Amino acid sequence: MNISIIGAGAVGRLWGCKLAAQHTVHFWTRDNCQQMAIHLSGTEATDSITQETSFQFDANQPALLANSELVLVTVKAFQVEAAILAIKAHLNPDTAVVIMHNGMGSQQTVLELLPDNPIIYATTAQAAFRPSEKDVRHTGLGPTLLGGINPQAAEYQALGQLFDNALPPCQWQDDINLPLWRKLAINCAINPLTALHNCKNGELAQSKFNNELTGICLEVAEVMSAEGYLVTGAELRQQVDTVINATAGNLSSMNQDICHKRQTEIDYISGYLIARAATHNISVPHNQSLWQAIKDLEKQYHDQ
């Protein structure tokens, strides 16, 4: 298959290298480079298809984008609209578009911008990190789930296998919103706390974070249940604890964004939860104050 990856962050680069074992991969990035070199290192256990670690990709070529059967958008949630607007003129209306980002809240915009294309959302627990411009390090293994959000995507279950062949485990979901909500709960708990306390994920296992984590999970469970996804706070808490332990040595994406004074995904994580809570008249004070604290931090460096 001809695949274009939109966004050359750590996750986009990781999937690009993995998909390149069986497909032709082209990157679309914000700079105008025509070629992109990537060196992949890390969790070698998954390199069963190819032992290759150095990759060279074509980049930013409208003809290759137009010729793509699959487009994988890996930019951050707040960059999705601009990314789609940048590629829309070149995109074939039959091309399947997979959107993979932390948080929720971009779906309506994507459906409006691309009314004809099959639209698929994905959530991944694979972790990657970019120690330098050309390097990407695969730092954590975990499942990737994907599923369609419009009728045109209904026939695309085979993408589950395509992604599984590249970087397992991966599965197609009939209702992708359930895994997206479950991942949102994890991000509502881990991301703002690790950013505010400038700590690794594993440090949240200390007892001083216990009440806060429980409070966040109870609020997310109440909103999820109101949305039709019945779940208890205890279930979500268990899931959050599992991720805290599994990624103990990692710095969360929001921790890194705050450290580098970059815009965070808070509006699509806690902010999305707060917006959905408001429509159900549910109060979410833990998530509200974490959202506010991250907004205050972002404002400080924007004002500088």
Ligand code: PAF
């Ligand atoms: O955003 C992140 O960093 C990740 O989604 C997670 C799961 C919190 C692990 O660091």
